[in-house]
Amino acid sequence: MNHFRFLARSLAALALAALLGTTLAARAQTPIVYSVKPGIDLANLDPTCKACDDFYQFATGGWQKAHPIPAAYPAWGTFNVLNDDNQNVLHEILEDAAKNTGAPAGSNEQKIGTYYRTCMDESTIEATGIAPLQPELDRIAAMTTPASIITESGHLSTLGVGAGLGLGVSSDQKDSTKQLVQISGGGTGLPDRDYYLKDDDRSKAVRAAYVTYIATILGYLGDDAAKAQAEAQSILALETTIAQATPPREELRDAAKFYHPTPFSDLAGVLPGVDWPSFFATAGVPAVSVVNVTLPDTIKAGIAQYTAIPLDTWKAYDRFHTVDAFANSLPKRFVDASFAFNGAFTGAKEQLPRWRRCTTAVNGALGEALGAVYVERAFPPAAKARALAMVNNLQAVLADDIKGLDWMSAPTKARALSKLAAFTKKIGYPDTFQDYSALNVTSGPFVVNVMRARVYQDHRTIARIGKPTDRALWGMTPPTVNAYYNPTNNEIVFPAGILHPPFFSDQNDDAVNYGAVGAVIGHEMTHGFDDQGRRFDEHGNRDDWWTPEDATKFTDRAQSINDEFNGFEVVPGVHEKGINVQGEAVADLGGLTIAYKAFERTAEAKSSVKREGYTPQQRFFLAYAQVWASQERDQAKAAQAQTDPHPEAKFRVIGTLSNMPEFQKAFGCIKTDPMVRAKQCQIW
Numbered sequence: 136m137n138h139f140r141f142l143a144r145s146l147a148a149l150a151l152a153a154l155l156g157t158t159l160a161a162r163a164q165t166p167i168v169y170s171v172k173p174g175i176d177l178a179n180l181d182p183t184c185k186a187c188d189d190f191y192q193f194a195t196g197g198w199q200k201a202h203p204i205p206a207a208y209p210a211w212g213t214f215n216v217l218n219d220d221n222q223n224v225l226h227e228i229l230e231d232a233a234k235n236t237g238a239p240a241g242s243n244e245q246k247i248g249t250y251y252r253t254c255m256d257e258s259t260i261e262a263t264g265i266a267p268l269q270p271e272l273d274r275i276a277a278m279t280t281p282a283s284i285i286t287e288s289g290h291l292s293t294l295g296v297g298a299g300l301g302l303g304v305s306s307d308q309k310d311s312t313k314q315l316v317q318i319s320g321g322g323t324g325l326p327d328r329d330y331y332l333k334d335d336d337r338s339k340a341v342r343a344a345y346v347t348y349i350a351t352i353l354g355y356l357g358d359d360a361a362k363a364q365a366e367a368q369s370i371l372a373l374e375t376t377i378a379q380a381t382p383p384r385e386e387l388r389d390a391a392k393f394y395h396p397t398p399f400s401d402l403a404g405v406l407p408g409v410d411w412p413s414f415f416a417t418a419g420v421p422a423v424s425v426v427n428v429t430l431p432d433t434i435k436a437g438i439a440q441y442t443a444i445p446l447d448t449w450k451a452y453d454r455f456h457t458v459d460a461f462a463n464s465l466p467k468r469f470v471d472a473s474f475a476f477n478g479a480f481t482g483a484k485e486q487l488p489r490w491r492r493c494t495t496a497v498n499g500a501l502g503e504a505l506g507a508v509y510v511e512r513a514f515p516p517a518a519k520a521r522a523l524a525m526v527n528n529l530q531a532v533l534a535d536d537i538k539g540l541d542w543m544s545a546p547t548k549a550r551a552l553s554k555l556a557a558f559t560k561k562i563g564y565p566d567t568f569q570d571y572s573a574l575n576v577t578s579g580p581f582v583v584n585v586m587r588a589r590v591y592q593d594h595r596t597i598a599r600i601g602k603p604t605d606r607a608l609w610g611m612t613p614p615t616v617n618a619y620y621n622p623t624n625n626e627i628v629f630p631a632g633i634l635h636p637p638f639f640s641d642q643n644d645d646a647v648n649y650g651a652v653g654a655v656i657g658h659e660m661t662h663g664f665d666d667q668g669r670r671f672d673e674h675g676n677r678d679d680w681w682t683p684e685d686a687t688k689f690t691d692r693a694q695s696i697n698d699e700f701n702g703f704e705v706v707p708g709v710h711e712k713g714i715n716v717q718g719e720a721v722a723d724l725g726g727l728t729i730a731y732k733a734f735e736r737t738a739e740a741k742s743s744v745k746r747e748g749y750t751p752q753q754r755f756f757l758a759y760a761q762v763w764a765s766q767e768r769d770q771a772k773a774a775q776a777q778t779d780p781h782p783e784a785k786f787r788v789i790g791t792l793s794n795m796p797e798f799q800k801a802f803g804c805i806k807t808d809p810m811v812r813a814k815q816c817q818i819w
């Protein structure tokens with residue numbers, strides 16, 4: 136089950152951890168420079184707009200004017216700025232590690248340095264071409280029956296290639312102490328079913344770009360142009376059949392829809408047409424007694440295709456998806472084809488510098504080895520202690536808030552309070568960093584290291600089967616500019632990467648820290664009680680602990696938020712889908728409300744002393760809005776509205792604040808102002 140994050144992972148694509156047995160050589164360190172200075176930057180404001188007319192424009196209009204979107208980015212905002220700042224630190228660490236030929240073989244420094252160096256070594260990548268993937272392509276070429284294609288998808292899943300049936304491991308929703316093997320279907324290359332099924336111009340353009348991409352890749356593998364084009368159309372048709380059997384996104388917010396524990400001995404009856412023991416063996420998964428079948432109807436529809444369509448289409452499908460999964464580790468023509476296709480969702484005009492892409496790659500493969508060095512440099516113990524103190528403050532305030540709710544009954548309040556008190560709080564980085572001793576990183580070519588890293592990760596995942604849930608694991612690396620709530624662990628997690636300006640600084644006044652990182656902390660806490668999180672109890676088990684009356688009252692309130700967000704137009708003709716963004720919108724409103732109540736307890740809030748012309752309360756809301764200073768390309772906005780549970784940044788400000796009397800009072804807004812909703816929603 137997904138973590139409920141603060142923002143889309145793609146926007147925070149970065150990040151990383153502790154050195155087991157080795158430390159990096161001591162080096163002269165340049166001071167870390169953050170682009171955003173602590174406090175409120177008045178230059179970010181647009182004083183020509185009234186705060187009560189459009190607070191987003193008022194608080195961030197100046198920033199937007201001064202910060203056009205760089206060509207290589209789909210969007211540009213303060214999250215990206217901090218992400219790039221963190222990446223600059225990682226870059227320095229990696230350049231040093233790559234140059235240090237004296238690092239002991241097998242040490243984390245050797246691994247991150249070599250991984251990075253082989254990624255940067257474009258001449259070897261070009262010279263080697265596709266050769267390292269040839270054994271995989273030969274396996275696919277050797278398939279002669281539908282059964283062998285199915286078995287091959289089990290093998291491909293060990294390399295991180297999503298091609299048809301897949302296997303995963305996750306916490307048992309009903310007993311979160313256990314890890315359950317799960318079967319998933321899918322294998323579609325576009326990020327949402329609607330891209331296959333809708334006939335608007337945008338969806339048609341995405342499909343056309345996808346067909347071009349598939350045909351290009353198959354052409355690079357040696358198929359002539361006409362054959363590659365025909366294969367691409369057949370693959371699109373195959374994936375469209377699977378998309379038709381996939382429920383729409385809004386139906387997938389219900390975790391119960393993904394939960395069908397099935398005895399292994401019954402699998403052949405529930406999902407006929409597959410030799411399950413062979414499939415599991417090929418995927419390297421040991422014998423288990425129970426398997427979770429995530430979406431049975433979707434999986435069945437996928438299995439039916441193995442016999443319904445020609446073998447050659449499946450072979451082309453497997454070849455394309457295998458190469459696509461490694462495209463960014465291959466010669467330039469593959470990277471360029473992948474970039475051109477992704478442009479349909481990003482609108483980016485050029486590729487990121489190679490060192491940024493390689494830094495991201497090391498973060499993805501060896502994130503906790505790189506992150507360990509990062510936190511040593513960028514996140515001292517004092518910062519961790521301050522962040523934890525803020526988390527504790529907000530937790531106490533949310534408890535008081537729940538006690539005082541007029542719409543929730545005493546029995547539900549008691550359960551909510553015990554859930555809140557049971558939150559696990561993870562700040563900065565894991566107590567114990569991941570052990571990479573089983574991952575061998577060699578002199579290349581790069582794609583070989585990528586394949587090894589995927590297999591290493593797959594083995595780690597499979598090793599969880601049959602063992603108690605390890606609640607110490609982290610789902611993000613330390614430099615990540617993001618945060619999450621994980622319902623099956625009932626935990627809130629704040630990586631070191633987000634605990635820097637403009638979110639957090641010991642040089643900020645309380646108004647700024649509470650309005651910025653306080654809102655992030657409150658947001659993650661509130662996820663424990665949103666439309667998805669509220670279905671899990673204090674132990675992380677899916678359990679309905681709400682009285683029916685309280686559940687109805689919650690749902691009615693959340694519906695008002697849905698209705699509000701349905702009204703926001705992202706690009707002409709594309710609106711936010713309230714039902715899909717409600718969890719995030721509720722968490723924004725609840726989180727900021729709790730952060731504000733916590734701020735009100737500080738000496739600064741009680742002082743009424745203005746700084747830079749603004750009251751403490753006004754500074755709190757300015758800090759919140761400035762975190763969201765951002766601009767996005769139209770392609771990125773449309774893709775976010777279709778595939779991402781997070782609303783656009785602008786609406787996270789306007790939608791949230793227009794429901795908050797505290798904001799309206801701080802800026803003296805009146806009933807008829809646009810930033811004051813006639814009917815204001817309040818949940819927490």
Ligand SMILES: [Zn+2]
Binds near residue numbers: 139658662719722
């Ligand atoms: Zn969130």
